[in-house]
Amino acid sequence: MTKLSLILILTSCALAQDQGGLLQFDWNKIAAKAANKVNVTLEGPMLQLASQFLSNDQKDESQVKQLIQGLKGVYVRTFEFDKEGQYSDADLSDLRAQLRTPEWSKIVDTEEKKESVIICMKTDGKLFQALAILSAEPKELSFIQIVGAIDPSMLGALSGKFGIPKMEFGPKSKAPASKKKND
Amino acid sequence: MNEFDKDLRQALRRTDPPVGFVDRVLARTHPQPVHIPLKWIGIAIAACLLLAAGRFEYRQYEGRKAKRELLFALELAGSKLNIAQQKIFELNRRTIHD
Numbered sequence: 001m002t003k004l005s006l007i008l009i010l011t012s013c014a015l016a017q018d019q020g021g022l023l024q025f026d027w028n029k030i031a032a033k034a035a036n037k038v039n040v041t042l043e044g045p046m047l048q049l050a051s052q053f054l055s056n057d058q059k060d061e062s063q064v065k066q067l068i069q070g071l072k073g074v075y076v077r078t079f080e081f082d083k084e085g086q087y088s089d090a091d092l093s094d095l096r097a098q099l100r101t102p103e104w105s106k107i108v109d110t111e112e113k114k115e116s117v118i119i120c121m122k123t124d125g126k127l128f129q130a131l132a133i134l135s136a137e138p139k140e141l142s143f144i145q146i147v148g149a150i151d152p153s154m155l156g157a158l159s160g161k162f163g164i165p166k167m168e169f170g171p172k173s174k175a176p177a178s179k180k181k182n183d
Numbered sequence: 184m185n186e187f188d189k190d191l192r193q194a195l196r197r198t199d200p201p202v203g204f205v206d207r208v209l210a211r212t213h214p215q216p217v218h219i220p221l222k223w224i225g226i227a228i229a230a231c232l233l234l235a236a237g238r239f240e241y242r243q244y245e246g247r248k249a250k251r252e253l254l255f256a257l258e259l260a261g262s263k264l265n266i267a268q269q270k271i272f273e274l275n276r277r278t279i280h281d
Binding site for chain 2: 038040042046047049050052053054064068074075076078108110112117119131133135142144146161
């Protein structure tokens with residue numbers, strides 16, 4: 001009986017850790033100080049529902065529709081603060097530590113004055129499995145996670161739309177940039 | 184035979200049932216059809232239609248909301264990617280000029 005309980009606990013721990021690239025973080029502390037918060041969580045059925053409402057006739061929307069076919073979830077957390085310094089780097093240390101694990105590749109890490117943007121990707125060698133963007137500004141904090149199979153060519157096709165910059169993805173793309181001002 | 188026996192025999196004597204008794208008994212043994220007033224059927228149909236319409240409208244609302252949130256997430260991700268890209272260009276430009 002004890003053995004069975006132990007196995008069940010270990011299995012549930014393993015399942016809890018492997019959520020397909022979804023990073024877990026407790027935002028409550030930061031959210032308590034924020035003046036404005038946005039929390040978007042779109043998973044399985046809701047993503048499919050959103051997909052049904054995307055038009056096939058409009059090129060942009062049909063491309064988004066294709067992009068989200070393999071997605072498991074889209075998660076957005078944004079916080080706006082009245083004053084600077086209402087959250088610190090220490091508040092985000094746990095999240096940054098998760099992004100430093102070997103399964104995540106940091107493709108962009110910029111830090112200038114009091115602003116920083118970190119973009120990390122989790123890949124299986126061929127497809128992106130997850131994309132995480134952490135943008136920290138003195139009075140604004142945003143964290144975006146896109147979890148699931150993301151076809152780089154589809155992401156490339158969306159370049160220039162929805163505010164997504166022109167980027168090159170796929171086999172012909174240049175080596176990913178990883179820059180830091182302090183480097 | 185005493186008086187008591189006579190009375191008893193009289194009370195328990197065989198008599199024919201009244202006319203129509205058999206039919207009445209048989210009619211009662213069959214289940215009676217339940218009569219639901221037509222207005223209640225109408226109300227039930229209307230309620231079902233209302234529920235279906237409400238469910239459809241709610242699904243439409245949820246779908247539109249999910250679409251809005253998805254496009255917002257993509258635009259936000261896009262704007263952050265843009266900021267990162269601009270910073271990289273700026274750093275590259277500075278590196279080349281320096």
